[in-house]
Amino acid sequence: MGGAYWQGFRAGVPFVLVVAPFGLLFGVVATEAGLDIVQTMAMTVLVIAGASQFAALQLLSDNAPTFVAILTGLAVNMRMAMYSASLTPHLGKASLGMRSLVAYFLVDQSYAISVVEYEKAPARVLPEKLAYFFGSVSPIAPLWYGFTYVGAVAGKAIPPEYALDFAVPITFISLVAPALRSLPHIAAAFVSVTMALFLAWLPYNSGLMVAAVLAMMAGAAIEKRLEAKA
């Protein structure tokens, strides 16, 4: 089980490269928007979901009503309900306390790292799967908190030529590209991209949700058809 924890840890280490600058950036942007250090850290620790934190902060700075900032942040995080459903067959039998802890640490990176491993090694037992999950998030979460703090205290803007905005898309592409291993997976990704772009005008990030559901249906339908043929 210690082995599974360290395997997960090693799989999580590369994402330090992305999480650290992203946390730094959030710390800088939050203090520039007028949050004090306690508020910045409270948000980072309680929400632990960068994209929604940026979105809510942006709306508050634009003087949008508070409930709009909250709902937009939540809409950005709705994808995590799908992550939660997707992990249920693997981790659903864990104790309630464990499942709560998994839920708190269910970020894009820990989800993507763990679900890929669970599909690759379905024989792993529940304690190993849990250990792998917590291993994967161990290098990520502390750095997310830590670098947010550094950004909030240092408070200096990061020069734009570092193009750190793009570290986020690059990581997600790098995470998902190795999963494009069969026709249904490729078709689902294709539907996801085209529909997300086509529906980008929908409010509250809902275009992404529609695109994701259509993409899942495409993947499942093609998988079923290929099975029927085989």
Place this chain on the structure above:
Amino acid sequence: MSDLSIWVTIIALGIGTFLIRFSFLGLLGGRDLPDWLTRHLRYVPVAVLPGLVAPLVVWPAATGGEADLARSLAALTALAIGALTRSVLGAIFGGMAVLYTVQFFL
């Protein structure tokens, strides 16, 4: 923005986000899911992440929403390296290397 609205946002977003993450995992727990549902759930990663990223690549905020050669090439490089070599780290480094190189020469 007032201190109150900041704290209300932080706490509501924190609790709400936890409940979203807890939802299925917490409420369904160990119950077996029907086959058609697990068949769909297998595609969650490839259904969500590409759609999340596509607008960031095509309309990057840093360029004011204008498509940008360096970012597009970097995204394609990461995709190609990741798909061909299955190396996540290789894809991240390759993509960022292309981004910096193209930006340097333009």
